[in-house]
Amino acid sequence: MSKLWRSVVVFITAISLWAGLAPAVSTQAATSSVDVDASAALAIEAKTGKVLYAKNADKTLPLASMTKMLGIYLVREAIKSGKLKWTDTVTPTASIAKLSQNSDLSNVPLQTDGKYTIKQLYEASLIYSANAAMMLLGNAVSGNQTKFVDAMRAQLKTWGIKDATIINATGLDNNQIDAADRYPNSKTTDQNQMSAKDVAVIAQHLLNDYPDVLDTTKAKEMTFTEGSDTTKMSNYDLMLPGLSAAVSGLNVDGLKTGTTDRAGDCFTGTVEKNGMRIITVVMHANGSGNDKRFVQTGKLMNWVFANWKAMQVTTKGKAVKGHERLTVVHGTKASVPLAATKSLTVYVPSSTTANDLEYQYTARLKDKLEAPVQKAATAGTLTVSAKGDTLGYLNGQTSETVSLTTTKGVKRANFFVLIFHGIGEWFSNLF
Incomplete structure (x- = not known):
């Protein structure tokens, strides 16, 4: 996500809510259906994968930084297997350090002589969608960007996902990544693409296999500090309770936003209510205002809780x-x-x-x-x-x-x- 674009989003969201222009999604009535104003959308029950709502859910679309959920899953797998520890440190390559200094993109500044812990980079990737931090995690897991992308692709295959396109670890447009870190034979116009169902599969595995990921994704802000560099990381998920796009009655605690020009405003959200945890995916949200992905997500979440219930049968x-x-x-x-x-x-x-x-x-x-x-x-x-x-x-x-x-x-x-x-x-x- 572009840092400038994010600032515009936060500002306009706050103004819209103050002026009473944002849709009142907290009072969404129970209806037989709901039209989520987005190119694609999906809602599932988190544990079973029961589909609760689907709109163009099989359509392959750019997913931007929601890509990072897949990379984070591989990081957690590496920690689980003992290949990595939270306290391990890693030093960025010159190309990754250069990318981290790009203030037009979501980043925390990294130095070629700095040593950054896996925990620091993990938090920066989830909370602040830090692109260079995610790439550095990829190097820690696989050695370089090409091998990490190969690992991401292999993981998708084990989950039965065959229609995805993964060419980098971040979800950035490929032309924003240094040539040294691009996947071999990929084009500058390439981008990561998946369907809403694919994204939901990743989110479901991440939540069910590593539920403590929510301890990080629900943090409203955190400070990234290394040497003289200090960055206040405000969570991009503005639906967290107390933030500008929060919806009354929905204690959203994750998961990941994504924004590029071609992907538009995307968001994979999760919330638990009445003993049921759901995962929602909204891709390329439409509507008025720059908080539209959160408006559409709130509308979908409220509709699901109003129209679905758990029933114990055995x-x-x-x-x-x-x-x-x-x-x-x-x-x-x-x-x-x-x-x-x-x-x-x-x-x-x-x-x-x-x-x-x-x-x-x-x-x-x-x-x-x-x-x-x-x-x-x-x-x-x-x-x-x-x-x-x-x-x-x-x-x-x-x-x-x-x-x-x-x-x-x-x-x-x-x-x-x-x-x-x-x-x-x-x-x-x-x-």
Whole structure:
């Protein structure tokens, strides 16, 4: 993001709110649909990936500095594996140091003789969207920019993302990066591009695998200090409580903004309310005012909470209605009780009742179990979805699944009992 552009955004946002010109998104009424004024938008439940809203969510678009969420994930993976420590220091190359001095871009100043900790650079990348800091983290993880971009691409493939274009670690237009740091054979006109679904996948993995990332993204400001250089970093996420684009009732605590001329105003946000955490992605927001990405995000968040709810449909260790028992053949008992292996919560439209849920049972082997049957044996799986829900899940699934297992064992009947059962079945078949 351009530092000059950010200053304009903050100023106009503050004036708009003071003058009462900003839309009152905090009172968004529950409706059957909402039109997010952006080129693309998406909302998901953070843990399950249940899609709650989608608009052009598969369309590939420039994503600007939202790219940094992917790089930050790789940094966290390196720390987790022991390859890096928070206290490790790294020194910038001449080209990265030069980029850091560009006051037209979001940066903290770096010196070629300076040593910067991984923690410092991590905070600067998330809070202040510092481009050179993110590139320096890439060097720390992979050795150079080319190898880091290769690692970013490889990570996307492991998540099943195939339609993304990644040519640098920052999301800047490629012509803003020194030739020494550009990906081989890339063009100056190249830029990172993804769909809203792709961005949501990255955000979901970052939140679920490293939830403490929110401890950084919710910080309203922080100071970057090294030697004589001191930079006050004000968070670009103006939806944080108390900042100029905050929305009453939404305690937004992340995640990442992005802005370039071609990407427009982008924002990946997250908030938890009523026990449900959601992730929203808004790409190239439209509308009046320079706080438009936050206005559209607030509108989307409020609509989701007004129109979706959590519904617990199974309880771990308890029977599921309609699937309480399973027939056992050649056993000392004619059937065996079943129970869910986990408590399952599905996210459904607010008007959904228990009668609106669809259950589909799939037996593991047969509709009947052959004795002997062991306790805790998997009998089958149960998929649950809301009738009429066409949005599905981020991973392409259309329902949630829970396994059903036996809560007791059933021994095989002895020879004489089996003979008696066989005679009984023979006579019953006659009639």
